[in-house]
Amino acid sequence: VLHTTRPLHTTQQSLAPVPPLPEKGGEVRHGLIPEEFFQFLYPKTGVTGPYMLGTGLLLYLLSKEIYVVNHETAAAACILTVIVYAIKKFGPNVAAFADKLNEEKMASALAMKNDTIQTLQTAIEEEKKEQWRAEGRSYLFDAKRNNIAMLLEANYRERLLTVYNEVKKRLDYQVALQNLKRQKEQDHMIQWVEKNVVQSITPQQQKESIAKCILDLKALSKSAHAAV
Amino acid sequence: LPAAVLLKDTKLMDVKLGQLGSWLAMRDFTPGGILGAIRRGQERYYNKYINVRKGSLGGLSMVLAGYVILSYMWSYSHI
Numbered sequence: 001v002l003h004t005t006r007p008l009h010t011t012q013q014s015l016a017p018v019p020p021l022p023e024k025g026g027e028v029r030h031g032l033i034p035e036e037f038f039q040f041l042y043p044k045t046g047v048t049g050p051y052m053l054g055t056g057l058l059l060y061l062l063s064k065e066i067y068v069v070n071h072e073t074a075a076a077a078c079i080l081t082v083i084v085y086a087i088k089k090f091g092p093n094v095a096a097f098a099d100k101l102n103e104e105k106m107a108s109a110l111a112m113k114n115d116t117i118q119t120l121q122t123a124i125e126e127e128k129k130e131q132w133r134a135e136g137r138s139y140l141f142d143a144k145r146n147n148i149a150m151l152l153e154a155n156y157r158e159r160l161l162t163v164y165n166e167v168k169k170r171l172d173y174q175v176a177l178q179n180l181k182r183q184k185e186q187d188h189m190i191q192w193v194e195k196n197v198v199q200s201i202t203p204q205q206q207k208e209s210i211a212k213c214i215l216d217l218k219a220l221s222k223s224a225h226a227a228v
Numbered sequence: 229l230p231a232a233v234l235l236k237d238t239k240l241m242d243v244k245l246g247q248l249g250s251w252l253a254m255r256d257f258t259p260g261g262i263l264g265a266i267r268r269g270q271e272r273y274y275n276k277y278i279n280v281r282k283g284s285l286g287g288l289s290m291v292l293a294g295y296v297i298l299s300y301m302w303s304y305s306h307i
Contacts, residue, residue, distance in 0.1 A: 102281070
């Protein structure tokens with residue numbers, strides 16, 4: 001059953017942050033009676049009012065035997081004396097010890113909180129740095145584009161060189177082919193002419209030419225001897 | 229007339245003496261109501277004397293003294 005008049009989360013999270021504990025509790029006088037009682041009686045009876053009330057009440061209880069004095073009374077008196085003495089003597093020490101324990105707990109919790117805050121702060125700064133780094137990605141892309149352009153250019157030039165070399169090889173081949181052909185024709189013609197000439201020299205002509213050469217040589221040697 | 233008409237949530241300190249009977253009749257006496265009243269009283273006592281940074285001895289000793297007095301009252305007829 002949902003009470004329709006109950007407000008449902010009308011404000012922000014009402015549970016956090018938790019309000020801190022109050023420093024000191026309510027005042028208690030003599031360890032037994034809250035201070036509010038004394039303040040309640042102060043306007044009418046002044047400072048001694050509650051004490052008068054206490055004394056009167058005690059005497060009334062004793063005289064009417066509403067509080068009976070027996071062996072338990074003596075035991076209670078001894079025990080209470082010892083307890084009060086112990087509290088008065090060791091109270092502050094125990095309080096200091098408890099406070100120290102509390103302080104340690106608080107300090108460790110606070111340290112944890114501070115560490116977490118610090119970690120988050122550094123994380124925030126790292127994130128900002130990353131954002132700044134991300135802004136530089138335009139430079140990165142420009143460099144990459146330049147790289148790719150250079151690669152393309154180099155590739156193009158290589159292929160151009162290859163084409164040039166291939167064409168030159170083919171042309172050289174054609175030139176060499178023509179040269180070879182002409183040379184072969186020349187050689188062949190020379191050989192053919194020589195062969196024909198040699199064939200046409202009959203043995204008779206050979207003897208006559210040899211005799212003529214010998215006569216010429218003799219004549220020349222004579223003229224050479226004369227010159228020397 | 230706020231003094232003449234009792235609302236459900238007036239505190240005991242604000243109730244006039246003549247209206248005490250009607251105020252008492254208005255209270256919630258179902259088991260759930262009684263339990264709620266006990267819980268509220270305990271929370272008030274705790275938040276005042278025990279759930280504090282530097283608690284004193286009075287918070288505990290008042291409970292023990294109340295227990296002593298109550299047990300004396302219950303065992304009075306045996307004395």
